[in-house]
Amino acid sequence: MPVTPQNVGRKNPRSSTHGGTPREYIDESEHGKGIEYRNDLGKYEERILGLNRELERSKAVEAEQSRIIQEKEKMIQDLTTRLSRAASQQLTQGNPNIADLSDVNRPTKLGERFGQVYDDQWSEAYEALKARGKRDDEIVVELAKIVQDIYSFMQNSVKDLLDKLASKTSEVIRNPFQTHSGEIPVIKGLDVTVSDLVKTHGHHTLEAVKKKSLDTHCAQENDPRIRGYVSILSELIWLMVIQDPPxxxxxxxxxxxxxxxxxxxxxxxxxxxxxxxxxxxxxxxxxxxxxxxxxxxx
Known part of the structure; x- marks a missing residue:
């Protein structure tokens, strides 16, 4: 600022000081710090974004690893179940002295139910026949013959079923692309597999078996007590004869x-x-x- 009579003794505002430092130097310094701060802030933001992306990738990898671990654990569980089932089957197959306790139709249970039939349905059928005026010896002979006839019928039926399954299975295995190839020799050892198949899944045929048995042994019978006697015997005896051994x-x-x-x-x-x-x-x-x-x- 030039020296004139008017400004003698005045301070140049641009040359004002703050703590002994010219104002212009302070402004420039603060401006530089602002730029530096914004640059640091941008770097931090980029770093945070980068860390978030890494975190998301880590989560995705962790989720995939967790899925893989769950799949492996399920595979191990399934294989363990199959191994246990196979070991149990190998142990109990053809060995009735070792009972499969998970089988609701195991021989001991069938024996209990069969004994209960004599106490319940046999007595009801007896009363039905007695009401027709039949003598005691006639009644017991008739009821015993029903058991014998059903037993023979079921033995023949399961034999036919086993033969059909062994024959058809052998045919399909030997000639998988032919619909019919005539008589095919049964594959050696297949009878064991078929027998186990019937034992395991034979309960699915119960309704058909009971219907056929009722049609055979109760064609002219309408009394529900007699039909109930035949029905429960058909069910139990069928389950008995499909056991391995029967x-x-x-x-x-x-x-x-x-x-x-x-x-x-x-x-x-x-x-x-x-x-x-x-x-x-x-x-x-x-x-x-x-x-x-x-x-x-x-």
Whole structure:
């Protein structure tokens, strides 16, 4: 600022100081710091964005790893279940002395239900026949014959089923691209597989089996007590004969001496059999006794 009479003694505002430092230097310094601050802020923001992207990628990788781990764990669980099932099947297959406790139709359970039929449905069917004026000996013979007929029917039916399955399966395996190729030899060892298949899935045929049995043994019968007797016997005996090996019903013959450990006397004591009232049940052929029968002695 030039020196004139008017401004003698005045301070140049541009040369004002702050703490001994000219104002123009302070302004320039603060401006530089602002730029530096904004630059640092931008760097921080970029860093934060970069870290967020890394975090999202890490989360995606973690989610994928978690999915893979879950899939592996499920595969391990499935394989363990299959191994356990296979081991159990290998252990119990053809070995009735080792029971599969998960099977609701295992032999011991079937034996219990079969014994209950004699207490319940047999007694109801007896009363139905008695109401028709039949004698006691006629009734027990007729009811016992129903059991025998159903047992024979189911034995033949399961044999036919096993033969058909073994034949058809062999045909499909040997000639998978032909609809019919005539008679094909059954593949060796397939009978074991087919037998296990029927045992495992034979309950799916129950309705068809019971219907066929009712049509065969109750064609002219309308009394629900008789039909109920035939129906429950058809169900249980079918489940018995599809066991591996099949369970066995023993009918004592007229004139035979009764073993009290196998047959209990019906209505009176004695040792010589007149008629088999209810068969004894065995776990399998030549196997242990599951349930005693009843016989009418002389």
């Amino acid at each position: 369970m066995v019903l023993k009918f004592i013959e007229k004139g035979e001496k009764m073993d009290p450990n196998i047959f209990k006397p019906y209505t009176k004591s004695g040792s010589i059999v007149v008629v088999c009232v209810w068969p004894a049940l065995y776990l399998h052929k030549n196997g242990p006794l599951v349930g005693r029968g009843f016989a009418l002695p002389q």
